[in-house]
Amino acid sequence: MARVFVYDGRELPDPDPKMAVEEVRQNMSSFFPELANADTAHSKRKSKTDPAVEDDIYEFKRRVGTKG
Helix, strand or coil, rough: CCCCEEECCCCCCCCCCCCHHHHHHHHHCCCCCHHHHEEEEEEEEEECCCCCCEEEEEEEEEECCCCC
């Protein structure tokens, strides 16, 4: 079982399996500043390398808000 992080349609590698999901999001916000306030959705899917195993998919989604 692997963790896969998805943002803007791109799959991003897991920087450190020991990190919590929120720590990963904060870490990635240095490359994608909009992730600092993003929501996280969790799902599962069959692994691409081993169909008998399910991967955890964490999708980061920008929050929709208003300015001003």
